[in-house]
Amino acid sequence: MSQPVIAPAGVQALQVLTVLGSAPLVSGITSHLEARLQGRRGPRVLQPYYDLAKLFRKETVVPEGSSWAFLAGPVVGFACYLVVPLLIPVLTTYGLPLGYMGDILGGGMVLALGGFAMALAASDSGAPYAQLGASRATTFAALAEPTVLFVVFIVAMITGTDLPYALAATVRSSSELARPSHVLVAVAFFLVVLAETGRIPVEAHSGTLELGMIEEARALEHSGAPLALAKWGSAVKQLVLYTVLINVFVAPWGLASSGKVAGIVVAVVSLVGKVTLLGAVFALVDNSFSKLRLFKVTEYLAGAFLLACLGVLVFYTGGG
C-alpha cells in the first residue's frame, strides 16, 4: 500500500504554515520555561495565541501626523519574515521548487528588509522611544552583519555553494560537526541569533523600561492589528533564525526526504521539538547572564565577529 504523497508546492506551503502556526507556541514555551527557571509560575504556554487574538480584536490607533508607512510597516515586515521559510530547510532535506529562489544572502536580505520596514514604521510614528528603538536596532543589525557575512563565507567555502540545503546535507553526511571552523561559525551564528532575537545579554525582551529597549521599542506606538502583526512577525523571525541555526548548522536530522505524509508529520514534530530544546537553551542563557550595558553590545558583537573571523582563518590555513 502506497502512502499518500504531498505535492512539492504543498510541502512548501506547509513549511510557511508550520512556521506561522508554531512561532507563538515556541515563544510561549520559552517564556514559560524562563519563568519556571526563575521560580515563577509564568504565563500559559498558549498565552501568545490569546494575546494575538485579543490584539486583533482591538481598535487601531494611529499617531497624528503619521503616514501610510506607519501601518504598512508591520504588514511588510510580517510578509518578509514569512518569505524566508520558503528558502530554508524547514521540513525537507531537498530543495523545494521555490527553495532556489534565493541563497543565504537572499534570505538575510529579506529578513533585513523586514527590519527596515519596521524601523520605517517606528520612525514615522514620530514618538521618541520608537525612533530610539529603530535607530538602535538598525545600528546593531549593521554591526552584526559582518559576522553573518563571514558565516556565509565559511558555508560557501565548505560546500562550494551558498545554499542552506547544501550545508545541511554536508553536516548530515560527514563528521562536519567536529570541524573546527564549523564549530566556530556555529557558535558565532548562535551569538548573532541571540542578539537578533533581542535576548539577554543584548536586550531584556520582557522588560518594560523603554530606555533599555532595542527591538521591542519599535512597536511601542502601534496598537490593534498592526501591533499583533509586529508581535507575530518577531515571533516568526525568531523561529526562522532558530530553524536556520538548527536545521542548517547544528542538527539537520529528522527532516523529510520525500513528500510522504508520514515523513512530513515526523518533520513537523521534530522541528517543534528541536526548536523547543533550543528555546530552553536560550531561556537558560537568559537566566545565567545579566544584560550588557548598551555601549558594551559592540564588545559582544566584536566577540561574535572574532569567532567568525577565526573560522575563516582556520579554514584557509588548512585546519578544516
Place this chain on the structure above:
Amino acid sequence: MGQVPSTYASGAGIAALLVLLAEFAMLRAPSLRSQVRLYMSQSLVVVVLAAVTAAVRGLDDLYVLAGLSLLLKVVLVPALLVHLLREAGSDLSGSPALKVASMVLVAIAASAFGFFTVGPLGFRSPVLPSSAFAVAAAVVMVAFVLIILRSDVVSQAVGFFSVENGVSLASMVVAAGLPIVVELTLLFDLLVAVVAFGLIMRAHHALRGTLYTWELDRLRG
C-alpha cells in the same frame, strides 16, 4: 570543497583554538585575577593537548613535558602571580590604550598576520594538524598585542608567559619527536622569565606604589 579532518585532528584543532580564544579573553579581561585564571586555563589546555597527543601518537617524552608544564604553568606561576597581586592589593587592570572592541579588531588583524605568515610554509606535521601551527603563531601575535596595549605590569607579564604557551604549542607541532631536552629548554626559559618578571613587578610596585606603567612615560631629570 575542503577535506573533512579526522576526529582526532578536529579535536586537536579545537584545543589549539581554545588556546587562542583564551588569549583573546585575556585581552578583554577587566581584572588581573581573571587574567591569571585565564592564563591558568590556557596552560591547562596545552597540558591536556600534550597528554592526549602523547597517548594517541605514543610519544612518551610528551608525558614528561605535560607533567612538568602542569606543575609549572598551571600551579606554580599562577600561584606566584596571585601572591604578588595579594601583596600589591590591587586588582583592576590598567586602562588599555584602546577600547575593548577596537582592541579585539586589532588583535584579529594581528592573528590574521600570524595565520597567513605561517600558512604559506605548507608545513605538514605527523603529530598534530598543521593548522595548530598557524594557531600557535596567532597566539604569539595576540600575546604581543596584549603586552603592547595593556598598561599594567601583571598583564604584560601574563602576556609574556602566554607567548610561551603559544611557542610550546608550536613546538609540539614542529618538534614533538625531538628529544625532551628541547622542550625542557623552553620551560627553563619560562622559569627565567618568571623570575625576571617577578622581580620587575616587585621593584615597580616598591618604587611607584602601583602596578600600572603609565607613570613611566615622563622624563625625569
